[in-house]
Amino acid sequence: MDTVVCVKHVPETAEADLVIRSDGxxxxxxxxxxxxxxxxxxxxxxxxxxKEKYGxxxxxxxxxxxxxxxxxxxxxxxxxxxxxxxxxxRFEASDSYAIAKILHAALKDMKFDVxxxxxxASDDGHGQAGPILAxxxxxxxxxxxxxxxxxxxxxxxxxxxxxxxGLHEVVEIELPAVLTIQTGxxxxxxxxxxxxxxATKKEIELAGMEALGLKEDEVGEAGxxxxxxxxxxxxxxxxxxxxxxxxxxxxxQLIGLLKDKGVI
Amino acid sequence: xxxxxxxxxxxxxxxxEVTLEMLGxxxxxxxxxxxxxxxxxxxxxxxxxxxxxxxxAHEVLVVEDxxxxxxxxxxxxxxxxxxxxxxxxxxxxIGHTACGMDLAPSLAAELNLPLATDCIGFEFEDDRLLVIxxxxxxxxxxxxxxKDSPQYMAxxxxxxxxxxxxxxxxxxxxxxxxxxxxxxxxxxxxxxVEAAVGEVDITQAEIIVAVGRxxxxxxxxxxxxxxxxxxxxxLAGSRPVIDAGWLPPDRQVGQxxxxxxxxxxxxxxxxxxxxxxxxxxxxxxxxxxxxxxxAPIFNVATYGIVDDLFKVVPALTEQxxxxxxxxx
Numbered sequence: 001m002d003t004v005v006c007v008k009h010v011p012e013t014a015e016a017d018l019v020i021r022s023d024g025x026x027x028x029x030x031x032x033x034x035x036x037x038x039x040x041x042x043x044x045x046x047x048x049x050x051k052e053k054y055g056x057x058x059x060x061x062x063x064x065x066x067x068x069x070x071x072x073x074x075x076x077x078x079x080x081x082x083x084x085x086x087x088x089x090r091f092e093a094s095d096s097y098a099i100a101k102i103l104h105a106a107l108k109d110m111k112f113d114v115x116x117x118x119x120x121a122s123d124d125g126h127g128q129a130g131p132i133l134a135x136x137x138x139x140x141x142x143x144x145x146x147x148x149x150x151x152x153x154x155x156x157x158x159x160x161x162x163x164x165x166g167l168h169e170v171v172e173i174e175l176p177a178v179l180t181i182q183t184g185x186x187x188x189x190x191x192x193x194x195x196x197x198x199a200t201k202k203e204i205e206l207a208g209m210e211a212l213g214l215k216e217d218e219v220g221e222a223g224x225x226x227x228x229x230x231x232x233x234x235x236x237x238x239x240x241x242x243x244x245x246x247x248x249x250x251x252x253q254l255i256g257l258l259k260d261k262g263v264i
Numbered sequence: 265x266x267x268x269x270x271x272x273x274x275x276x277x278x279x280x281e282v283t284l285e286m287l288g289x290x291x292x293x294x295x296x297x298x299x300x301x302x303x304x305x306x307x308x309x310x311x312x313x314x315x316x317x318x319x320x321a322h323e324v325l326v327v328e329d330x331x332x333x334x335x336x337x338x339x340x341x342x343x344x345x346x347x348x349x350x351x352x353x354x355x356x357x358i359g360h361t362a363c364g365m366d367l368a369p370s371l372a373a374e375l376n377l378p379l380a381t382d383c384i385g386f387e388f389e390d391d392r393l394l395v396i397x398x399x400x401x402x403x404x405x406x407x408x409x410x411k412d413s414p415q416y417m418a419x420x421x422x423x424x425x426x427x428x429x430x431x432x433x434x435x436x437x438x439x440x441x442x443x444x445x446x447x448x449x450x451x452x453x454x455x456x457v458e459a460a461v462g463e464v465d466i467t468q469a470e471i472i473v474a475v476g477r478x479x480x481x482x483x484x485x486x487x488x489x490x491x492x493x494x495x496x497x498x499l500a501g502s503r504p505v506i507d508a509g510w511l512p513p514d515r516q517v518g519q520x521x522x523x524x525x526x527x528x529x530x531x532x533x534x535x536x537x538x539x540x541x542x543x544x545x546x547x548x549x550x551x552x553x554x555x556x557x558x559a560p561i562f563n564v565a566t567y568g569i570v571d572d573l574f575k576v577v578p579a580l581t582e583q584x585x586x587x588x589x590x591x592x
Contacts, residue, residue: 011400013400013401013403014401014477014535015478015535015555015556017558018400018403018404018558020404027400027404096369097373097378097379100373119365122400122401123399123400124399125381125382125397125398125399125401126381126382127365127369127381127382128369128379128381129369130369131365131366131369131370131373132369132370132372132373134370135369135370135373135374136373140338140450140451141337141366141370142337142366142451143337143362143365143366144362144365144366158454160457161362161366162362162520163275163361163362163363163456163520164361164362164422164519164520165459165519165520165521165522165523166458166459166513166514166516166520166521166522167456167457167458167459168456168457168458168459169335169362169453169455169456169457170453170454170455170456170457171336171451171452171453171454172451172452172454173450173451173452174449174450174451177450183503183504183507184503184506184507187508187509224411225377225378225379225410225411225413226378226379226380226408226409226410226411227408227409227410227411228406228407228408229394229406229407229408229409230406230407231399231404231405231406232404232405232406232407233404233405233558234398234402234403234404234405234560234563235405236563237563237564238563239562239563239565239568240550240552240562240563240564240565240566240567240568241566241567241568242557242562242567242568242569242570243567243568243569247571247572247575247576247578247579247580248579248583250569250571250576250579251576251579251580251582251583252583254551254567254569254580255580255583255584257567258528258549258551261549263471263527263528263548263549264471264495264496264528264584
């Protein structure tokens with residue numbers, strides 16, 4: 001099984017204070033730490049499990065700036081064989097469609113059995129790039145995959161798609177195909193010290209717009225079909241009554257309130 | 265022109281709620297765009313759905329085909345690509361669901377249409393349609409415009425537009441011939457698999473203590489378990505805790521897990537992603553304990569404590585257990 005895993009280097013925002021950039025169309029990134037997108041990490045692990053079971057190779061590919069080398073190197077450290085970073089100043093502000101176009105340019109002449117990627121990125125949450133890439137490559141796809149099983153020596157794969165309310169839909173899909181992987185499908189491993197050491201020496205292949213045979217109107221804002229006009233904080237709804245004081249004080253207040261309401 | 269199409273989503277004999285939510289919003293948007301609202305229904309033996317939809321749309325386009333009995337994105341895409349290319353609605357709405365998201369991106373790409381996903385709002389500026397969607401797990405929102413195009417597509421977040429009582433319409437039901445000539449070639453629906461039933465049914469619990477990413481390590485779960493015991497509740501979790509294998513899947517609260525409505529829901533170290541909120545926001549009383557004052561959970565909580573859960577939870581447990589003797 002030769003697998004391509006598309007990964008994204010994203011800011012960790014769950015516990016960070018976000019500051020909107022002065023142009024209103026992005027956030028200040030200098031105080032944020034970046035890492036592999038969580039769902040992509042599960043996609044990588046799935047590829048590693050397949051490689052252990054069926055052999056073959058793993059190519060990791062990303063569209064991103066030099067900092068993204070950190071993420072692809074970590075993938076190498078865990079067992080990916082080849083890493084490609086697609087980067088060009090003209091890729092800036094690409095939407096999902098343009099990102100899929102860039103990935104397509106890199107993958108269209110490559111031989112592989114399956115492309116895996118996360119169901120969505122934790123920063124923009126679009127969930128589009130994988131299935132659009134499948135469409136551009138002329139391949140079938142399945143989104144929200146939470147279980148995989150390779151059938152007939154890699155000619156087909158049986159996957160569970162995670163629907164709402166704990167229900168799964170089982171589908172069989174012909175390979176090659178694109179699967180978008182849901183978090184929780186497996187237990188992503190940590191890289192070994194040896195793996196990390198090896199990965200630092202690994203060459204990361206780099207390709208820009210011309211090398212990919214793309215034109216200026218196919219990438220960046222010109223190649224995009226949507227445009228982020230502005231970011232803003234969510235409207236403040238009916239916020240919680242915030243209790244203040246030491247942990248002992250807030251606990252006592254809370255217990256008092258809950259007793260008044262008769263819930264405890 | 266100016267029509268709005270809404271793709272009806274149904275599964276195992278039930279029309280899914282998001283369909284009616286989209287029809288409500290769709291009616292308003294069609295009015296603004298000067299067109300009609302049309303529900304698009306693909307399936308097999310779906311007359312009852314067609315009648316139901318007809319009361320909420322100006323027209324119901326029904327594609328009846330045995331091969332469309334269960335959702336299959338390959339077949340749905342074939343049918344919809346042909347339907348949308350021929351009828352050219354200005355806007356097509358599809359649910360932001362596991363099925364909608366298996367379909368909309370590749371369909372939009374095939375038709376070369378701009379697509380915005382997970383939309384929670386629609387606006388017009390100088391007659392241009394813009395959508396509102398979240399970023400960074402709900403910590404910020406964004407206004408997104410489309411590149412000029414005769415047709416647009418959007419996937420709509422579930423429960424973003426609650427169903428309102430609207431004046432019933434009496435839409436015409438129009439049968440559209442299925443363009444499918446063969447079975448799906450590359451993707452086959454096999455079956456549905458239900459979630460395994462666990463020992464505890466959290467949907468029946470009156471008090472739930474739910475734990476999220478903020479707990480950091482599996483070993484730390486113990487302090488939340490103790491709180492659950494002290495308050496007489498059951499332990500549940502948000503997605504990251506289930507993904508990590510720290511709690512079994514039947515304890516997951518959220519869109520892909522369980523929807524709960526206890527008398528008391530205590531969210532510990534849960535930031536409150538939209539998927540999580542969808543599963544618990546109708547609880548009677550919600551308490552949120554989180555150190556991030558901007559966490560979206562505080563927008564649905566009744567009471568909030570902005571502090572370190574590792575300090576608050578033990579204090580709360582101690583006082584609930586009655587062993588507390590300090591000054592409150």
